[in-house]
Amino acid sequence: MTMPTSLCPYRMQVHHIKQETPDVWTLSLFCHDAWPYEAGQHALVSIRNSADTLRAYTISSTPGVSPFITLTVRRINGGAGSQWLTREVKRGDYLWLSAPQGDFTCAAHPAGRYLLLAAGCGVTPIMSMRRWLAKYSPMTDVEVIYCTRSPQDVIFADEWRAFPVTLFAEEGAAQGFIPGRITREHLACIPHLKDRTVMACGPAPWMEFVEEQVKSLGVTRFWKEKFFTPSAAPATSGLKISTLQPVREFYAPVGATLLEAMESNKVAVNAACRAGVCGCCKTKVASGDYTVSSTATLTEQEIADGYVLACSCHPKSDLVLA
Numbered sequence: 062m063t064m065p066t067s068l069c070p071y072r073m074q075v076h077h078i079k080q081e082t083p084d085v086w087t088l089s090l091f092c093h094d095a096w097p098y099e100a101g102q103h104a105l106v107s108i109r110n111s112a113d114t115l116r117a118y119t120i121s122s123t124p125g126v127s128p129f130i131t132l133t134v135r136r137i138n139g140g141a142g143s144q145w146l147t148r149e150v151k152r153g154d155y156l157w158l159s160a161p162q163g164d165f166t167c168a169a170h171p172a173g174r175y176l177l178l179a180a181g182c183g184v185t186p187i188m189s190m191r192r193w194l195a196k197y198s199p200m201t202d203v204e205v206i207y208c209t210r211s212p213q214d215v216i217f218a219d220e221w222r223a224f225p226v227t228l229f230a231e232e233g234a235a236q237g238f239i240p241g242r243i244t245r246e247h248l249a250c251i252p253h254l255k256d257r258t259v260m261a262c263g264p265a266p267w268m269e270f271v272e273e274q275v276k277s278l279g280v281t282r283f284w285k286e287k288f289f290t291p292s293a294a295p296a297t298s299g300l301k302i303s304t305l306q307p308v309r310e311f312y313a314p315v316g317a318t319l320l321e322a323m324e325s326n327k328v329a330v331n332a333a334c335r336a337g338v339c340g341c342c343k344t345k346v347a348s349g350d351y352t353v354s355s356t357a358t359l360t361e362q363e364i365a366d367g368y369v370l371a372c373s374c375h376p377k378s379d380l381v382l383a
């Protein structure tokens with residue numbers, strides 16, 4: 062089997078697949094090559110072993126602790142990657158992955174006290190880091206809060222019994238769960254909150270909320286890993302984005318990246334890392350103001366010509382895309 066793209070040069074075989082919740086599965090993989098990674102990182106997966114459809118997934122396993130490399134995937138309606146991984150991929154099949162990526166890791170943000178915040182499938186890097194801290198830094202003071210829809214949506218439910226964790230359930234809260242959503246009051250009650258490094262992963266609006274709250278409560282070290290929600294509804298107001306081929310207009314809500322605005326309006330765009338690393342989402346802006354957080358794969362000439370990485374482009378005015 063040949064490598065589909067140089068972005069995903071590591072072939073891994075599916076050892077087994079475990080269903081975690083009604084819509085989440087963990088694929089356990091083994092890799093014959095050395096594939097060093099850090100707890101909390103993610104990797105690109107070539108979907109259907111193709112060159113042009115790549116998706117980024119958090120590595121939910123923990124180096125030195127987990128026997129396999131694992132990807133934990135929520136099945137999303139219409140999601141090209143998640144439908145394939147959770148419906149069609151079987152034990153014994155091969156997947157092609159990139160090198161591990163990202164700095165949403167304890168190694169990149171060392172601390173003596175952590176607050177790990179997770180919502181939904183955003184728990185995958187949080188569990189990876191929680192295991193890592195237990196094994197390699199057992200004296201570290203770690204608080205974990207995990208927000209779920211309902212008790213049956215708790216991912217890694219058995220493993221969480223081994224770690225102190227505060228669980229929230231929006232619906233059907235059973236014993237051991239706090240009913241409803243996390244609030245400022247809950248966050249304010251966390252011991253030594255100001256002294257903690259806070260690492261959060263979950264849907265964008267939830268992360269905005271917890272970031273705003275903990276910062277206003279005195280936290281100065283906050284890191285987040287956005288858990289992408291491809292079903293975000295198209296905005297009906299905000300900055301206007303126009304495309305010339307075909308001619309159409311749509312809106313980018315304040316704070317959204319160009320990629321998020323394009324995807325929620327079903328504008329054709331490739332994306333994989335969503336972190337300004339792989340170059341898949343290269344897009345040309347004909348006019349308008351924007352800032353960029355990465356130009357990693359672009360040449361100086363491309364930047365001068367108006368090319369951006371859509372995942373790392375933040376519109377500051379109405380834009381026209383070439």
Ligand code: FES
Pocket residue numbers: 331332333334335336337338339340341342343370371372373
């Ligand atoms: S999706 Fe990889 S650089 Fe934008």
